[in-house]
Amino acid sequence: MNRDGIRDEDLLERLRAGDGQALEEIYGRYKTRLFGYCVRLLHDRSDAEDAVHDTFLMLSRGAGSLPAAGAFRTWLFRVARNEALMTIRLKRGHTNVAPDELWDDTTPQQILEGRDRTEVLRQVLDQLKIEYRDALVLREYEGLSYAEIALVTDSTLDSVKSRIFKARKAMHQKLEHLLGKRSQL
Amino acid sequence: MNCDNCQGMASRFADNELDVTEDAEMFAHLQGCASCRAFLRTVMQVRAAAISDTPPTVPESLDLRISALSKQRAATHVAVQFRWKEILTRRLLIPAPAAIAAILLILASLGALVTTLTYRAQEQAQIASGENYILLLPPVEVRGIYHAPSQNIH
Numbered sequence: 001m002n003r004d005g006i007r008d009e010d011l012l013e014r015l016r017a018g019d020g021q022a023l024e025e026i027y028g029r030y031k032t033r034l035f036g037y038c039v040r041l042l043h044d045r046s047d048a049e050d051a052v053h054d055t056f057l058m059l060s061r062g063a064g065s066l067p068a069a070g071a072f073r074t075w076l077f078r079v080a081r082n083e084a085l086m087t088i089r090l091k092r093g094h095t096n097v098a099p100d101e102l103w104d105d106t107t108p109q110q111i112l113e114g115r116d117r118t119e120v121l122r123q124v125l126d127q128l129k130i131e132y133r134d135a136l137v138l139r140e141y142e143g144l145s146y147a148e149i150a151l152v153t154d155s156t157l158d159s160v161k162s163r164i165f166k167a168r169k170a171m172h173q174k175l176e177h178l179l180g181k182r183s184q185l
Numbered sequence: 186m187n188c189d190n191c192q193g194m195a196s197r198f199a200d201n202e203l204d205v206t207e208d209a210e211m212f213a214h215l216q217g218c219a220s221c222r223a224f225l226r227t228v229m230q231v232r233a234a235a236i237s238d239t240p241p242t243v244p245e246s247l248d249l250r251i252s253a254l255s256k257q258r259a260a261t262h263v264a265v266q267f268r269w270k271e272i273l274t275r276r277l278l279i280p281a282p283a284a285i286a287a288i289l290l291i292l293a294s295l296g297a298l299v300t301t302l303t304y305r306a307q308e309q310a311q312i313a314s315g316e317n318y319i320l321l322l323p324p325v326e327v328r329g330i331y332h333a334p335s336q337n338i339h
Contacts, residue, residue: 020255027251035247036240049247056251060258121234139200140235146202165196172227 008072015059023060030073033142034080040137041084043126051083074151077142081134081152088130124174132167139164186214188221195225199232 006025014022034055038048058079067075125133138144138152149160194211197203203211215222 015258018258020258020260023255023258024252027255031243031247031251032240035243039241045241045244048241049244049250052247053250053254056254060254118234118237121231122238125231125234136231140232141238146200161197161202164200165193168196168199168228168231169192169224171231172224175227176223 012072023056026059027056030076034076037077037137037142038080038084040126040141041081041130041134042087047087048084051080051087054083055080071151074144074148077138077144077152078154085130120175120178121171124171124178127174128167128170132163132170135160135163136167136171186210188214188218191215191218191221192224195221195228198225199228 008026008029011022011026011029015026031052034052035048038051039045042048042051055076059076125136128136134153135149138149139146144152146157146160146164149164150157153160155163191211191214194203194207195215198208198211215225
């Protein structure tokens with residue numbers, strides 16, 4: 001239930017009944033999170049806008065066969081993720097990534113140009129490969145549980161734990177490399 | 186416990202996924218391992234950075250697109266409702282009187298048929314009992330020319 005006391009179930013019911021206003025209310029409820037998530041995946045506001053729009057287009061068209069409200073949040077993130085990954089595939093022209101590669105090819109060498117440590121952390125996170133960044137963003141920025149991340153990313157719980165751990169480890173190593181041993185206790 | 190195991194636990198610790206036993210094992214290792222402490226510190230710093238990070242502003246153009254989408258959704262729903270009404274009026278209400286007339290005609294025909302059959306059955310019964318003997322007489326053909334009385338007979 002939201003702060004306004006209206007549950008997602010109620011909004012979904014209204015949407016199924018053809019209430020266009022319900023779509024806008026769901027959008028108002030999730031737009032910041034979904035847009036933020038897509039921006040962090042895509043690094044492009046315009047592409048993120050399209051991904052979120054297409055997510056709500058699917059919500060609007062598939063209103064008759066939507067999941068139960070308990071799974072609604074993960075359904076939204078899942079659709080947004082699929083839209084974002086589709087954009088990445090179309091742009092890159094390939095999808096396969098070697099499992100031991102954790103970093104995007106475009107990692108800038110001047111990552112320390114960030115003004116403060118938080119900015120450096122964010123930039124390092126942004127340079128992670130999509131598979132690892134995706135899981136970590138869902139965990140750290142969206143606060144999803146491992147089980148929810150598994151639903152969103154269509155993977156197993158162990159796979160989610162593993163990817164989050166690898167992402168954190170890779171970030172730690174990258175930060176140590178960039179900042180030296182200053183970060184150690 | 187090696188550092189890889191401890192860091193795996195530290196990752197899950199940050200997500201409240203460790204049980205009490207694992208918790209104790211991890212902290213026992215952390216006491217003597219600066220490398221793993223540094224890892225846990227990074228994990229918590231990433232968490233802090235994520236919490237303090239301002240989410241990107243949603244562009245107004247996206248708001249407008251979704252608003253248009255919701256209006257389109259409402260209009261589509263009205264159109265679907267209208268189509269149902271059309272089906273009800275054109276396909277059901279207009280042919281209904283014709284269907285009723287046809288049913289009445291069929292019923293009337295059935296009634297006439299039943300009456301005829303009943304009459305025939307009664308007739309046959311009368312013949313069988315000899316009650317209506319005249320029906321047993323063969324048909325007689327009457328031929329001849331009828332001459333009307335003429336006024337010119339001499």
